[in-house]
Amino acid sequence: MDAITEQQTDAVNQMDLDFRLNIFPGSIKKAIAKGNRDVILKGEVPIEKFGSSDLWNIDPRCIEVIPGYNVRVKNAKYYQKVELLKNNMMEFGFSRDSPLSLFVTDEGDGKTSYKLKRGHRRLEAVLAVIAAGKTIKTVPCIIA
Incomplete structure (x- = not known):
């Protein structure tokens, strides 16, 4: 294997590692109840609780x-x-x-x-x- 191939392989493996993410299920009810209080700007009216629509x-x-x-x-x-x-x-x-x-x-x-x-x-x-x-x-x- 030449150096270029090894370098490309390492880059691909590194990219793969960079995008790995452990995702743990959370509570939908808690997340919905939180609304947007964490992201509102000064002067905005917060959405106290997100709603849902039916599928x-x-x-x-x-x-x-x-x-x-x-x-x-x-x-x-x-x-x-x-x-x-x-x-x-x-x-x-x-x-x-x-x-x-x-x-x-x-x-x-x-x-x-x-x-x-x-x-x-x-x-x-x-x-x-x-x-x-x-x-x-x-x-x-x-x-x-």
Whole structure:
């Protein structure tokens, strides 16, 4: 092994060490109750306690894609990412920390529908997972 290779290897190993972090779970209730008192500036009104919003659990088969809304080009790279997401969902399910973003629309005659705002590749992946036979009844969604 030459000196340049050794130096690069050491740099890569050192970078790896620099980004290691021990993370210990904390109390969500305590963190939320703390608000922003630690970071407010003089004259600002503190938020005494952070709030929460609901994630809605919706059957992904009910979600409609608005034609032309997703500006991404559906090329090989796009479909590779969908396949990667699909494989991950086949093993672990749909990740709650990456909810889909939806609009709820009034279609008239008392009919409402869910339109996808963000998460096109995730929706394609979860629908492919369902088509492949895995049961995923609902996915987490944020209503915009």
